[in-house]
Amino acid sequence: MxxxxxxxxxxxxxxxxxxxxxxxxxxxxxxxxxxxxxxxxxxxxxxxxxxxxxxxxxxxxxxxxxxxxxxxxxxxxxxxxxxxxxxxxxxxxxxxxxxxxxxxxxxxxxxxxxxxxxxxxxxxxxxxxxxxxxxxxxxxxxxxxxxxxxxxxxxxxxxxxxxxxxxxxxxxxxxxxxxxxxxxxxxxxxxxxxxxxxxxxxxxxxxxxxxxxxxxxxxxxxxxxxxxxxxxxxxxxxxxxxxxxxxxxxxxxxxxxxxxxxxxHDVPYLGFGASAHSYTIGKRSSNVADIRQYVESLRTGVLPSSMEIIDDDTHYDDLVTTALRTKEGLYVDSLKPKYREYIMKAAKRNIDAGLMAMDNGHLHLTRKGLFVSDMVMCDLIYT
Incomplete structure (x- = not known):
């Protein structure tokens, strides 16, 4: 099907x-x-x-x-x-x-x-x-x-x-x-x-x-x-x-x-227009942030964009800085073993400090952690 x-x-x-x-x-x-x-x-x-x-x-x-x-x-x-x-x-x-x-x-x-x-x-x-x-x-x-x-x-x-x-x-x-x-x-x-x-x-x-x-x-x-x-x-x-x-x-x-x-939640998206970004599994692209250049390029049938290949480490970092913004947080079992081990070790200090919690397999910020979310996420970044 x-x-x-x-x-x-x-x-x-x-x-x-x-x-x-x-x-x-x-x-x-x-x-x-x-x-x-x-x-x-x-x-x-x-x-x-x-x-x-x-x-x-x-x-x-x-x-x-x-x-x-x-x-x-x-x-x-x-x-x-x-x-x-x-x-x-x-x-x-x-x-x-x-x-x-x-x-x-x-x-x-x-x-x-x-x-x-x-x-x-x-x-x-x-x-x-x-x-x-x-x-x-x-x-x-x-x-x-x-x-x-x-x-x-x-x-x-x-x-x-x-x-x-x-x-x-x-x-x-x-x-x-x-x-x-x-x-x-x-x-x-x-x-x-x-x-x-x-x-x-x-x-x-x-x-x-x-x-x-x-x-x-x-x-x-x-x-x-x-x-x-x-x-x-x-x-x-x-x-x-x-x-x-x-x-x-x-x-x-x-x-x-x-x-x-x-x-x-790591769902792919396509972005159209000057300065728009797109994300698909394995790559990220961005259009030129210039309207005239955008228009002139497309008149010739050429998309004025640049591309970045997303490796496993970058993808993990992206998940940390997006999923942890949400109420549900990050489902740890969705990560590869290497990153599961890393994030749980890296999160321990924040869990002990009451800034994070683990519920039903999801690692998430507590209300106290919301106020220092950038600091907490930096602690969990891999690269």
């Missing part, structure tokens, strides 16, 4: 109407002048890569697209008909049994007509970057929406027939107090989204925010305050019925992000 091997597809839309102060992702504000050429190149890549061997498939296995995630940048900068063209191309090129099609949207881009259009093309989950319900902080981030626009956007998405809504929130603003963060979380819960992602504000080199930090115009909050905010987040969302299933992600029952979960 033929076995269907599920994999995900990520589609990168590197356009934004404006750049947020903290953003380190590859994007441009030239969407209106470059959209047509970029979409044509994207469609060409999707078809072109159908010809490449999908090395994660064994004998008798057929690859089937299970999830699609349209991210960015700001995918909602695209005309809705171009979203439809992209999704149609995927469905025409690959066998699909889609459970989840997520599209990232900015609150200020959302209209009844736009959401109805993309829903008609197959989008069934919206991920919305709200970040904060404090208008002064939204201005600081250079976001284009207000708290009221964000609340109205959630209502618009539901009115258009998409009930699976995820929102992003951010904590750790300069000068932010724990009580102010708790109020943001409370307002997020009031909207009753099916999924909430929450991240600490990061000062990434090369961003305007990092420049402000270097010039002494802003200051990072104390580590103790950041930990208290994260503790409070877990408590508030757990009390509201959200499952803390990954370090930064919380979901109502049956509403985990299926696509993102594939990243953490």
């Amino acid at each position: 033929e076995k269907k091997l599920k994999f995900g597809i990520y589609i990168h839309i590197p356009f934004c109407s404006s750049r947020c102060i903290y953003c380190g992702f590859y994007s441009t504000t030239l969407a209106k002048t470059m959209e047509t050429g970029y979409v044509e190149a994207l469609l060409h890549e999707i078809k072109l890569r159908k010809k490449e061997p999908l090395c994660f498939c064994g004998e008798g296995e057929t690859p089937v697209v299970d999830t699609i995630y349209i991210g960015g940048g700001t995918p909602s900068c695209l005309k809705s008909e171009n979203v439809g063209r992209i999704l149609s191309c995927v469905k025409e090129t690959y066998e699909c049994q889609l459970r989840e099609v997520t599209m990232e949207m900015n609150p200020d881009d959302i209209t009844d007509e736009y959401v109805k259009d993309v829903k008609g093309y197959g989008v069934n989950r919206i991920s919305m970057g709200i970040q904060s319900f404090d208008d002064s902080r939204l201005r600081f981030l250079r976001r284009r929406h207000t708290a009221e626009i964000a609340r109205n956007a959630v209502s618009t998405v539901r009115r258009a027939g998409i009930s699976n809504v995820s929102i992003d929130l951010m904590f750790g603003f300069p000068g932010q107090t724990v009580s102010e963060w708790q109020e943001d979380v409370r307002k997020g819960v009031e909207l009753a989204p099916s999924h909430i992602s929450a991240y600490s504000l990061m000062y990434e080199e090369g961003t305007p925010l990092f420049s402000l930090l270097e010039k002494g115009k802003v200051s990072q909050i104390a580590d103790e305050t950041s930990i208290e905010m994260y503790e409070s987040l877990i408590d508030q969302l757990s009390s509201a019925g959200y499952e803390h299933y990954e370090i930064s992600n919380f979901a109502k029952p049956e509403h985990r992000s299926l696509h993102n979960s594939s990243y953490w």
Whole structure:
């Protein structure tokens, strides 16, 4: 009997109407002048890569697209008909049994007509970057929406027939107090989204925010305050019925992000678009992070990407830094004997310290370990 091997597809839309102060992702504000050429190149890549061997498939296995995630940048900068063209191309090129099609949207881009259009093309989950319900902080981030626009956007998405809504929130603003963060979380819960992602504000080199930090115009909050905010987040969302299933992600029952979960559970995925990454068993590839080079290369039928072969040691390290982010953790018996022995020996110190635990064959972080997850993972890395 033929076995269907599920994999995900990520589609990168590197356009934004404006750049947020903290953003380190590859994007441009030239969407209106470059959209047509970029979409044509994207469609060409999707078809072109159908010809490449999908090395994660064994004998008798057929690859089937299970999830699609349209991210960015700001995918909602695209005309809705171009979203439809992209999704149609995927469905025409690959066998699909889609459970989840997520599209990232900015609150200020959302209209009844736009959401109805993309829903008609197959989008069934919206991920919305709200970040904060404090208008002064939204201005600081250079976001284009207000708290009221964000609340109205959630209502618009539901009115258009998409009930699976995820929102992003951010904590750790300069000068932010724990009580102010708790109020943001409370307002997020009031909207009753099916999924909430929450991240600490990061000062990434090369961003305007990092420049402000270097010039002494802003200051990072104390580590103790950041930990208290994260503790409070877990408590508030757990009390509201959200499952803390990954370090930064919380979901109502049956509403985990299926696509993102594939990243953490060693499921293959193909990434299309400038700067997009792909992962199949034994190799990892990345497209050039330059829209013009990406478009020009695909006009000649050449995919502008580089490839890395993943050896056993690298694959083990990848599992440690992904699976241990999840509630379930890493199933130790799935590892080769060499790595099983290594990880249990390396984990002992963290287990004794109460940072990790072993349950039903799964090695996972404890709540105490969540706050020092990077340190714990470094202890377990092989190479």
